[in-house]
Each structure stands twice: as C-alpha cells, then as structure tokens.
Amino acid sequence: MEQKKILLVEDNPDDEELTILALQESKLLNEIVVVHDGVEALDYLFGRGPYAGRDLSMQPQVILLDLKLPRLSGLDVLRQLRADHRTRLLPVVVLTSSSEEEDIVRSYELGANSYVRKPVEFHQFVDAVQRLGLYWLLMNQCPLCDG
Amino acid sequence: MSRERGQEGFDNRGVNRALDQFAHLYTTLINATQDLVFLKDHQFRYLFVNEANARFFGRSVEEVIGRDDFELMSAEAAQGCRTTDEAVLRLGTPLLSTEYVNGRAYETQKFPVPLPDGSTGVGGYVRDVTTTMEWLRKLRDSEEQFRTMTDKLNESQRQLFLLLNHLPGMAYRCKNNPQWTIEFVSEGSLKLTGYPAERFLPPNGLSYAEVIHPEDRQLVWDSVQEQLAVDKSYRLTYRILTADGQEKWVWESGQAVLDDEGQIVALEGFISDITPRVQAEVALRRIEWMLSPQLACLDAQPTQPYGDLTIFNTQHGILYAVGKKMLQRIAREYIDLLGTSSAIYERTGEYAFGIFSSGWCRCMDAASFRLCETQDVPTALASGRWLCHESCWKQASLCAIEQGEPVDVPCAGGIRLYAVPIWVHGEIIGAINFGYGDPPRDLETLQKLSEKYQISIEELQAQAKRYESRPPYIIELAKRRLQASALLIGEIVERKRAEEAVLESQKRYRQLYETMFDGFVVVNMQGRILTFNEPYCRMVGYTPEELCQLTYRDLTPPQWHEFEQQIVENQVLPRGYSELYEKEYRRKDGTIFPVELRTILFRDADGQPEAMSAIVRDIRERRAAQQALEKALEEQRRAHQQIQALNAELEQRVQDRTAQLVAANKELEAFAYSISHDLRAPLRAMDGFSAVLLNRYADVLDPQGQHYLQRIREAAMRMGQLIEDLLNLSRISRLDFNRQRIDLSALAQEIAAELMMQEPQRCVTFEIQPHLMASGDAHLLKIALQNLLANAFKFTSQQPQAKIVVGGEKQAGELVYYVRDNGAGFDMQYADKLFAPFQRLHAESQFPGTGIGLVTVQRIVHRHGGRIWPDAAPGRGATFYFTLGGSYGAEENLVG
Missing domain, CATH: 3.30.450.20 (PAS domain)
Known part of the structure; x- marks a missing residue:
C-alpha cells in the first residue's frame, strides 16, 4: 500500500489542511504529497527541478487538482499531463470551489477523470473526499496500479 | 350616226x-390603165370603155359607145367575144377566158353587171398577156397549174387596183x-x-x-x-x-x-x-x-316641277364653297355645247347644281319624278324610282367618285352620261356630270322608254326629233370642258377651305394672343414697339398709345441693354430665335421686375429681318417662390445637418455605452469567477475548522462556546448560500439564450417531484394544467419555474392542505402563465419590493431565503421580453403571473 500516494495540488493552506483533515477523517492513510502550484506539480510528475531524479515509476495513485493555481493553472497542468505519454493515463480528480459550468466542461474536455466541487459545509466536504478516496484508491483499477 | x-x-x-x-x-384612173376595161349592155353594145380599150379598137371612146363587137372587130374575133359574153349572161357568173385577136393573147375576165334599167350587161377586164403565154402554157395541164394560173390572173386583176394607189x-x-x-x-x-x-x-x-x-x-x-x-x-x-x-x-x-x-x-x-x-x-x-340665240341663256332655263334640288344641300361643300352663280357660269361652259342636262353633286349625293337644258332630258326627268308618286323631294330622291336621278347620281356620279376617274355610261333615259370626280387635295368631294348624245329614234327603244317612263311614244318621238344632234367633236370638247370644270370647282373649294382655315387660325391666334397670360410684343428692327397684347400692356403699366411711342429699350433698365443686344446679335439674327433668357423691365411707375422671354425673328418676303417678337413672362412670383423654396431647402439642409450631428453623437454614445457595457460584463464575469473560486474558500475554512474544533475539542468548550462555534458555522453556510444565489443570478444574464418550444407542464411536474422528494413528509397538492406550451429558453425557464415553485412550496409550508396550481390563460390576446399557491401571501403594498435583490417580506426564521429567487425569475422573464406581476393578500396565498413576450409567445396555443 506504500506506493499508493495521493498528489494534492492546492495553493490555499486552509484547503490543504482541511483536505488532509478530511482524508484523515475518512481513515485513508496513504501518503499525501502536496505541491502548491502548477509548475511544481509538473516538476514532481516529470522529475524536474527540485524533484529531479525522482523515481518516475512511483507515480501517485490519484491527483487531486485545484483549478485556480498560481503560475500555471490546473487546466494547463491537466493539458500537459495528458500530452505526455508518461502521465497520459494518471487519474486526475479536479477538486475545486468553482461550480462554473465552463470549468466543469473544460476539465472533462482536457481529460479529467472526475470533477468534485468542494462544499462549504465541512461534513459534506469530508463526505465528498471520503467517497473519492475510496473510489480512486481502493475500488478503481488503473493500468499503473498494477505496475 | x-x-x-x-x-x-x-x-x-x-x-x-x-x-x-x-x-x-376613178374614170381617170381607169383610163390610165393599159388594160382594157369595158361595160356592155344586154345586147352587147358598149356602154363604157376606157381609153385603152378604145385604142385597141383603133377608135375614140365616143366612137365605141353604142356599138357592138361585130361593128368593131373581125367577125371571128367578135364571135369569140360574143360567145363568152353570152355565157356570162347565161350563167350569171364571172368568166375567165383567154382570147386571141390578131395573134396576141388576151386574158379576159367577164362578169354580169346589173344595169339601172333592170337589165344585165357584161363588164370586163382584158389584158394583153402575149409575153407570158409561153410560161402559162407550161403550167396549164394540172389542177395545180390551173390554180397557179388563177392566182396569176387574180394578181393581174389586182394590178388594176394598183393604179388606184395614186x-x-x-x-x-x-x-x-x-x-x-x-x-x-x-x-x-x-x-x-x-x-x-x-x-x-x-x-x-x-x-x-x-x-x-x-x-x-x-x-x-x-x-x-x-x-x-x-x-x-x-x-x-x-x-x-x-x-x-x-x-x-x-x-x-x-x-x-x-x-x-x-x-x-x-x-x-x-x-x-x-x-x-x-x-x-x-x-x-x-x-x-x-x-345661236337659243343656247345663250342658261339662267332662263325653265325649272323642273319639283323646284330647286340644291335647297336640300346641307353640306359645307361644293355649293357652299363655290356658290350657285359660279356653278352656273362653270356649267354654261359645257352645257352650251350639248344642250342636254348636267348635275354637280356633293360627295353625299346632295345636289350642288342641276339643270335640264334639253326638252328630252326635262321630259324624262319630270316623268321619272312623277313615277315616285310623291311631291316630297327628299322622299322622291330616296325612293329609287326617280330614274333620271338614279342614273345621274348612282350610275354615273357615284361611280366616278368611287372609281376616282371619269365614267361614261348609258343613262336610263336613252342617252349617255359622262361624270368626272371632283378632287381636292387627294380627296374626292363630289362629282360633275352631263348627259350627251342623241335621244334614241328607233321605235323599239322608244317603245321601251315609253313604258318605263310612262310617256307617250309620240311625245318621245317629238322630243327626240327636236334635239339637235352634236358631232363627236363637240361632245369631246364638252367632255374636256367638264374635266376642266371639275378641276376648277376643286380648285375653288380648296381655296375656300384654305381661306377658311386661315381665317379660323387667325381667329384662334388672335384669341390666344389676347387671352394668353404672357405678354406678347412685336418690335421693328429698330426696337420700336409695333403691336402687343393686353397682358403686355398691363405688365409694363403704359397705355397702348404710350407704348406705340416707345422702344423695348425704353422699358429695359440700362444695365440690361448690352446683354440683350448680344442675344439679338448672337442668337436671334443668325438663327431666328433666342433661348429663353431673363432680364428686367421697368414699369411706368419705375418699379423694376424680372421677366423671362424668348425673342423670335420675322423676315420679309426677301428674307430680310423685318421685325422681332417676344413672349414675355413676369417672373416675380416665380422668383419669390424660388427664393422661398431655396430658403426652405436651406432650412431643411440645416435641420438635416443637425440631425446628422445628433445621430453621430448618439452613435458615439451608443458605442461608448456598448464598450462600457462590454467592459462591465467582462468585469462581472471575472468577478463572478473570482467569487466562485475565492469567496467560498474562507467560508469553508471557517466552517471546517469550526467543525474540527467542535469535534476534537468539545471537552474544552462549554455549551456557550459550542453555541458560538455553531453560529459561526451557520453564518458561513448562509454566506455560502448567498454567494450561490448571486452567482446564479449573474449567470442568468451571462447564459446563452435559445428560444424553443417548451412543455411547461412537463417541466413543472418534474420540479414538483423534486420538491416532494426533498420534503416527503409534506402534504402538497400540485394542480398542473396539462400540455401547457411556451416558447423560451429551456434552461432559463427551468430556473424560473424552480424558483416560483420552490417559493410556493416554501410559503405553503404552514398550510395543512397546501395547494399549488400551475396554469395559463388568455388575457387581452396575450398568453399569461401563472403559479398560484394558498400559502402565506403578502401585502400588495410591498409588491414592488419583491423584485429587488435581497428584499424579503417574511422573517428569515419563518420562511428562510436569500431574497434572490424572485429577482432571478424577473430577470429570466425580462430576458424573454415578458412581464411578471403578483397578486396576493396576506394569509390568502399568492399568484405570480408572467408572460414570455414576443408575438411568438403570444401566438402559441395555450395547450400543445
């Protein structure tokens, strides 16, 4: 189970902490890697910059991607992931405050596997995180999981 | 004849x-011939011999007459002659023979000649053919030869006649x-x-x-x-x-x-x-x-019993143009030659002139008039029984008119008619005719005429005998004169017509000239005024007497003199007229006024300029009108410029506003996006960390502390809901609009089901009119209906028997939809606050809400071009009516 990491891309420290809290509340004990903007997320995933030399065979089980990010937006990250054969098939769950139709549509167009709105109410938020964690970490069979 | x-x-x-x-x-001729010519009586004594014959006997002609051949020739020769003479008398036919006397051959033709005393003698020609006998003898044997000889003899016979050639x-x-x-x-x-x-x-x-x-x-x-x-x-x-x-x-x-x-x-x-x-x-x-005295006086001709036919002439034609006197004089030229009858007709057949000069014609004409058995002349003329008229008009004159050339026909009355058409300018205006020729004298013809005209044959014979026959030469002369008369009459009519046309034109011209609105003036080449009309006089304000003493220059202000002189020299003199030009005139009272005129040149018979005329129009009124028009146009132009300037400004403003609107819209979008992403995160943090605090540190917080944390959470939740509603409201304006046909009933049913699912414990009756169709944007209408039904659902929450009705009806030709509930209702005096954002009419504790719902509904209705209005009373429920605007919506059937 060790290798089943979660990559959380989130610039807001409140949301970062709440997400981690929610994951803890859900009893999901996987390693959570947090990056704080789009560039860092790509560096991590492609083993560049501060993450140069990282073993790229150890890719996260799921990426929780916020859309509104400094430097490079979540949609740009998604586009680049889907353009690279190494990351083409990584499960990406867009986890964001926005309920704008446009954001939802663009995310799916660029190849997001799921779109989850972060509710304001904490219990609902915990509930949502718990469900997606269960699904993507335990239920879902993906090509890389078996690697 | x-x-x-x-x-x-x-x-x-x-x-x-x-x-x-x-x-x-003839005698001379016969005597001149070398042939012998003789005539003997029945006793064969010579009655006549020509000189050649006398010479043959060696006697004079006188010596031969009275003797016979036996006294003049040898007995033998005489007997030969006597034999043939007797044969001629006996046979009674001509006899050809050849006789020989004194060794010479004579070809003889003898024939019986009836003599005055009733007896028959013998005549003959004898020719000496001795020199041709040899040749003749060769041919004598056959018939052919005989015929040839006969021909020869005929030839010789003819030679006698050759002598006649002289x-x-x-x-x-x-x-x-x-x-x-x-x-x-x-x-x-x-x-x-x-x-x-x-x-x-x-x-x-x-x-x-x-x-x-x-x-x-x-x-x-x-x-x-x-x-x-x-x-x-x-x-x-x-x-x-x-x-x-x-x-x-x-x-x-x-x-x-x-x-x-x-x-x-x-x-x-x-x-x-x-x-x-x-x-x-x-x-x-x-x-x-x-x-000859009896032919000299036509005027003294006895008239016919029915009087003068020309009084029935209604035509403006020959009689009118030429006159009776002149027609008589013309007719005399030919009727004198013939002494018969003559008529001149208009083209219609009406009489311009008629005369019966001969007793024969008078008699026949009067008789045929009697045949009509009426004294009324027009009736008689139309009866077809007036034979002389019928001949004279229909058979002769009308024919000549129709054929366009002279005709020469027999007339009913036994003589002939000659008729000539009268031409004027290629048009036939009538005909002129006369009768000619001798009245018939043979009994058979007279008999027929006697029966036809009912005149005694003796009378006819007497009349015929009385007529003095004219030789063809005279008739020819009369015909020529008749033709000349036709030409003359035509010429006179033509001149008369031309004269009348000129008079008429002059009359009209004069009328026109006096009644024309424009001034008309004629001046001589020195400019002296010769003649003018009344309007000209009035225009310049002088009396006619004064005008005659003036030149046109006296009436023209000096600054125009050179200008007008140029026009005369450059236009009028070289080509005879000027273009229209404008100048000024000075009235007698000194007033100057503008005129427009055209000057025309008159030339004399030698082509020399003789006078100039001008048609002069006072154009003061026109000038005034022109100026008024120009002023009006100028004002119009100015107004137009103003409008253009205003339009341009308006356009600029519209552009500015549009740009501002576009910018504002963009700002709004960015704002909404920002809210969507950023405003909720702090709320989530507030709620999240409060929840964590309540969960994990419940033991360190007293109930009051826990209550405050709970209040923070609720505030965060309300804020979240407000943001949600505001985003929805802004989305109404930002969403695309696609009008289509919507089944409102189905939509309402769907929403009602959702509501019932949210609060299944409630007892609510939905009455939704089936097949309620609308035209609008499906997404927006769903939001609107959701808000309205949610409101109704909410405000009936305290009713044990909640009832929500969705329907539509026609009001003043407009389709109006409504959502009605039996809920709390409200006071209509606050109705205007319903549609302002965040305005609420009920306590939050009683009916929770943000006050955005109806604003959203109104915005959707407005985007459809419709209206929304409430009808409510406190405690008696509320009804929200709305329309969806546009003819499309209005024309939709209430039901689909």
Missing part, C-alpha cells in the same frame, strides 16, 4: 362634190368581220393611215378595225352592216387614228363581193381623207353655235 350626220347635219353638197370628184378620178386615199378588199381583216390594200394606206400596205397583210397583219378611232369602231360596224343589208354597198364618214396618233376624218365607199350563193365573201371599197373639209365644217359650226 356618222352616216346620219352625213345625211342631215353636214353639208350634203360637199359629200356629193367629193363623190363626183371620186367618180372623175389616188389620195386607199383602195381595199377585206373580210366583212368586225376586224375588217384586210386581203388587199393599196399603197395609199401609207399616206392615209401612216401604215405601209404590207403592214395589213396576213398572216400577222394589222386589222383595219385597229386603225378606226376607238369611239367610232362600233358605229362603223353598225353602219356598214345596216347599209349592206339594204343594197350591198355602203358609204360613211368616221374617224381613224394614224400610226402617229393623229385623228383623221375619212369618207368610205364600198360594196360587198358576193359568192355564187349571194353570200358576202369580201368587201371592196375606197377610203379617202376628208379631214380638211370636216375641220372647215366644224369651224363653221362653232361659229354658228356661238351665234
């Missing part, structure tokens, strides 16, 4: 003299047919007819009939046949046309050549030129005519 003329009208002595002369010439005339032998086919003609034909004798010979010879004057051909035939029937001979006078078209009068005498059965086989005769004599006679006759 020619024959009759020879007997009656002409001087018989002249004819007899000519006959004597001919007989003398006579002033021509001898001939011809067939008795209408062509007078010539068998022989003497050389005299050339001199008489202009055609050489050969021209008449068969096979393609000219027939003598062709030489006879066309008008006399029938007369010649009739006369010859008539006389032949009596005594096989004929004499007559008639005209021929020579080869060069010359008309000649000839005298002809001839007799029939009979065959054995007494049938006419040919005619022989002699034609001589008597033109000089006839001409002399005609000249004499003309003098007699002119001196």
Whole structure:
C-alpha cells in the first residue's frame, strides 16, 4: 500500500489542511504529497527541478487538482499531463470551489477523470473526499496500479 | 350616226362634190390603165370603155359607145367575144377566158353587171398577156397549174387596183368581220393611215378595225352592216387614228363581193381623207353655235316641277364653297355645247347644281319624278324610282367618285352620261356630270322608254326629233370642258377651305394672343414697339398709345441693354430665335421686375429681318417662390445637418455605452469567477475548522462556546448560500439564450417531484394544467419555474392542505402563465419590493431565503421580453403571473 500516494495540488493552506483533515477523517492513510502550484506539480510528475531524479515509476495513485493555481493553472497542468505519454493515463480528480459550468466542461474536455466541487459545509466536504478516496484508491483499477 | 350626220347635219353638197370628184378620178384612173376595161349592155353594145380599150379598137371612146363587137372587130374575133359574153349572161357568173385577136393573147375576165334599167350587161377586164403565154402554157395541164394560173390572173386583176394607189386615199378588199381583216390594200394606206400596205397583210397583219378611232369602231360596224343589208354597198364618214396618233376624218365607199350563193365573201371599197373639209365644217359650226340665240341663256332655263334640288344641300361643300352663280357660269361652259342636262353633286349625293337644258332630258326627268308618286323631294330622291336621278347620281356620279376617274355610261333615259370626280387635295368631294348624245329614234327603244317612263311614244318621238344632234367633236370638247370644270370647282373649294382655315387660325391666334397670360410684343428692327397684347400692356403699366411711342429699350433698365443686344446679335439674327433668357423691365411707375422671354425673328418676303417678337413672362412670383423654396431647402439642409450631428453623437454614445457595457460584463464575469473560486474558500475554512474544533475539542468548550462555534458555522453556510444565489443570478444574464418550444407542464411536474422528494413528509397538492406550451429558453425557464415553485412550496409550508396550481390563460390576446399557491401571501403594498435583490417580506426564521429567487425569475422573464406581476393578500396565498413576450409567445396555443 506504500506506493499508493495521493498528489494534492492546492495553493490555499486552509484547503490543504482541511483536505488532509478530511482524508484523515475518512481513515485513508496513504501518503499525501502536496505541491502548491502548477509548475511544481509538473516538476514532481516529470522529475524536474527540485524533484529531479525522482523515481518516475512511483507515480501517485490519484491527483487531486485545484483549478485556480498560481503560475500555471490546473487546466494547463491537466493539458500537459495528458500530452505526455508518461502521465497520459494518471487519474486526475479536479477538486475545486468553482461550480462554473465552463470549468466543469473544460476539465472533462482536457481529460479529467472526475470533477468534485468542494462544499462549504465541512461534513459534506469530508463526505465528498471520503467517497473519492475510496473510489480512486481502493475500488478503481488503473493500468499503473498494477505496475 | 356618222352616216346620219352625213345625211342631215353636214353639208350634203360637199359629200356629193367629193363623190363626183371620186367618180372623175376613178374614170381617170381607169383610163390610165393599159388594160382594157369595158361595160356592155344586154345586147352587147358598149356602154363604157376606157381609153385603152378604145385604142385597141383603133377608135375614140365616143366612137365605141353604142356599138357592138361585130361593128368593131373581125367577125371571128367578135364571135369569140360574143360567145363568152353570152355565157356570162347565161350563167350569171364571172368568166375567165383567154382570147386571141390578131395573134396576141388576151386574158379576159367577164362578169354580169346589173344595169339601172333592170337589165344585165357584161363588164370586163382584158389584158394583153402575149409575153407570158409561153410560161402559162407550161403550167396549164394540172389542177395545180390551173390554180397557179388563177392566182396569176387574180394578181393581174389586182394590178388594176394598183393604179388606184395614186389616188389620195386607199383602195381595199377585206373580210366583212368586225376586224375588217384586210386581203388587199393599196399603197395609199401609207399616206392615209401612216401604215405601209404590207403592214395589213396576213398572216400577222394589222386589222383595219385597229386603225378606226376607238369611239367610232362600233358605229362603223353598225353602219356598214345596216347599209349592206339594204343594197350591198355602203358609204360613211368616221374617224381613224394614224400610226402617229393623229385623228383623221375619212369618207368610205364600198360594196360587198358576193359568192355564187349571194353570200358576202369580201368587201371592196375606197377610203379617202376628208379631214380638211370636216375641220372647215366644224369651224363653221362653232361659229354658228356661238351665234345661236337659243343656247345663250342658261339662267332662263325653265325649272323642273319639283323646284330647286340644291335647297336640300346641307353640306359645307361644293355649293357652299363655290356658290350657285359660279356653278352656273362653270356649267354654261359645257352645257352650251350639248344642250342636254348636267348635275354637280356633293360627295353625299346632295345636289350642288342641276339643270335640264334639253326638252328630252326635262321630259324624262319630270316623268321619272312623277313615277315616285310623291311631291316630297327628299322622299322622291330616296325612293329609287326617280330614274333620271338614279342614273345621274348612282350610275354615273357615284361611280366616278368611287372609281376616282371619269365614267361614261348609258343613262336610263336613252342617252349617255359622262361624270368626272371632283378632287381636292387627294380627296374626292363630289362629282360633275352631263348627259350627251342623241335621244334614241328607233321605235323599239322608244317603245321601251315609253313604258318605263310612262310617256307617250309620240311625245318621245317629238322630243327626240327636236334635239339637235352634236358631232363627236363637240361632245369631246364638252367632255374636256367638264374635266376642266371639275378641276376648277376643286380648285375653288380648296381655296375656300384654305381661306377658311386661315381665317379660323387667325381667329384662334388672335384669341390666344389676347387671352394668353404672357405678354406678347412685336418690335421693328429698330426696337420700336409695333403691336402687343393686353397682358403686355398691363405688365409694363403704359397705355397702348404710350407704348406705340416707345422702344423695348425704353422699358429695359440700362444695365440690361448690352446683354440683350448680344442675344439679338448672337442668337436671334443668325438663327431666328433666342433661348429663353431673363432680364428686367421697368414699369411706368419705375418699379423694376424680372421677366423671362424668348425673342423670335420675322423676315420679309426677301428674307430680310423685318421685325422681332417676344413672349414675355413676369417672373416675380416665380422668383419669390424660388427664393422661398431655396430658403426652405436651406432650412431643411440645416435641420438635416443637425440631425446628422445628433445621430453621430448618439452613435458615439451608443458605442461608448456598448464598450462600457462590454467592459462591465467582462468585469462581472471575472468577478463572478473570482467569487466562485475565492469567496467560498474562507467560508469553508471557517466552517471546517469550526467543525474540527467542535469535534476534537468539545471537552474544552462549554455549551456557550459550542453555541458560538455553531453560529459561526451557520453564518458561513448562509454566506455560502448567498454567494450561490448571486452567482446564479449573474449567470442568468451571462447564459446563452435559445428560444424553443417548451412543455411547461412537463417541466413543472418534474420540479414538483423534486420538491416532494426533498420534503416527503409534506402534504402538497400540485394542480398542473396539462400540455401547457411556451416558447423560451429551456434552461432559463427551468430556473424560473424552480424558483416560483420552490417559493410556493416554501410559503405553503404552514398550510395543512397546501395547494399549488400551475396554469395559463388568455388575457387581452396575450398568453399569461401563472403559479398560484394558498400559502402565506403578502401585502400588495410591498409588491414592488419583491423584485429587488435581497428584499424579503417574511422573517428569515419563518420562511428562510436569500431574497434572490424572485429577482432571478424577473430577470429570466425580462430576458424573454415578458412581464411578471403578483397578486396576493396576506394569509390568502399568492399568484405570480408572467408572460414570455414576443408575438411568438403570444401566438402559441395555450395547450400543445
């Protein structure tokens, strides 16, 4: 189970902490890697910059991607992931405050596997995180999981 | 008729003299021949011999007459002659023989000759043919040879006639047919007819009939046949046309050549030129005519019983134009020559002139008028029984009018009519005619006329006898005069018409000139005013007398003189008129006013400039109108510019506003996006960390502390809901709009089901009118209906029997939808606050909400171009009506 990491891309420290809290509340004990903007997320995933030399065979089980990010937006990250054969098939769950139709549509167009709105109410938020964690970490069979 | 003329009208002595002369010439001719010519009585004593014959006997002509052959020749020779003489008498036919006397051969033709005393003598021609006998003898044996010999003999016989060629005339032998086919003609034909004798010979010879004057051909035939029937001979006078078209009068005498059965086989005769004599006679006759008192006075003609026919003339034609007196004078020119009748007709057949000069014509005309059995002249004219009128008008004059040329026809009254159309300018306006020719004299014709006209035959005979026959020459002359008269009448009518046209045009012109609105003035080449009309006078304010003392320059302000002079020199003089030009005039009172005029040049008969005229128009009013128009146009132009400036400004403003709006919209979008992402995160943090605090540190917080944390959470939640609603509201304006046909009933059912699911414990009755159709944006209408139904659901929450109705109805031709509930309702005085954001009419604790829902609904309705309004009362429920705007919505059926 060790290798089943979660990559959380989130610039807001409140949301970062709440997400981690929610994951803890859900009893999901996987390693959570947090990056704080789009560039860092790509560096991590492609083993560049501060993450140069990282073993790229150890890719996260799921990426929780916020859309509104400094430097490079979540949609740009998604586009680049889907353009690279190494990351083409990584499960990406867009986890964001926005309920704008446009954001939802663009995310799916660029190849997001799921779109989850972060509710304001904490219990609902915990509930949502718990469900997606269960699904993507335990239920879902993906090509890389078996690697 | 020619024959009759020879007997009656002409001087018989002249004819007899000519006959004597001919007989003398004939004798001379016969004496001149070398052949022997003789005539013996029934006892064979010589009645006549020519000189050649007397010489043959060695005697004088006188010595031979009264003797017989036995007294003049040897008994042998005499007996030979006697034998053939007796044979001729016995057989009664011509006999050819050859006799030999004193060793010479004589060819002899003998024939029986009827003598005045009733006995028959023997006539003969004898020719010395001794020199030809040898040749003749060779041919004598066969029939063929005999025929040839006969021909030869005929030839020799004809040679006798050749002698006639020296006579002033021509001898001939011809067939008795209408062509007078010539068998022989003497050389005299050339001199008489202009055609050489050969021209008449068969096979393609000219027939003598062709030489006879066309008008006399029938007369010649009739006369010859008539006389032949009596005594096989004929004499007559008639005209021929020579080869060069010359008309000649000839005298002809001839007799029939009979065959054995007494049938006419040919005619022989002699034609001589008597033109000089006839001409002399005609000249004499003309003098007699002119001196003849009974023809001089047409005016004294007795009138017919029915009076003057010209009084019925209603035409503006010949009678009108020429006048009765002139027509009489014209008619006299030809009627004097004929002494018959004449009429001049208008084209309609109305009489312009009518006269009956001869007793015959008067008699016939009066008789045929009686046949009409009415005294009313128009009735009689129309009856068709007025035979003389019928002939005169229909058969002659109308024919001439219709054919456009002279006609010559027989008239009902037994004579002939000659009618000539009267032309004016290529148009026939009537006809003129006269009757001519001798009244009939033969009993048969008279008998017929007597029956037809119901006049006694004696009366007719008397009238016919009284008429003095006119020679063709006179008739021709009269015809020519009639034609001349037709021309003259036409000419007079034409002139009259032209004169009237000129008068009429002058009259009109004068009227026009006086009544025209414009001034008209004529000046001489020095500019002196010669004539002008009344408007001109008024225009310049001078009296006519004063104007006549002025030139046009006196009326023109000096600054225009040079200008106008240029126009005269450059336009009027070279080409006869000017373009329209404007200048000014000065009235007598000194007022200057503008005029417009055109100047026209008049030239005299030599083409020299004689005068100038001008048509002058006062254009003060026009100028004023022009100025007013220009001013109005200027104002219009200015107004137009102002409008353009305003439009431009407006356009600019619209553009500015549009740009501002676009910017504001973008800002709004960015704002909304920002809210969507950023505003909720702090709320989530507030709620999240409060929740964590309540969970994990419940033991360190007293109930009051826990209550405050709970209040923080609720505030965060409310804030979240407000943001949600505001985003939804802004989305209404930002969403695309697609109008389509919507089933509102189905939509409402769906929403109602959702609501019931949210609060299944509630007891709510939904009454949704089925098939309620609307035209609008499906997404927006769903939001609107969701808000309305959610409101109704919410505000009926305290009703034990909640009822929500969705329906539609026509109001003033407009389809109005409504959502009605039996809930809390509200006071209508606050109705205007319903549609302001965040305005609420109920306590939050009673009915939770953000106050955005109805604003959203109103915005959706407005985006559809519709209206929304409430009807409510506190405690009695509320109804929200809305329309969806546009004709599309209005025309939709209430139900689908």
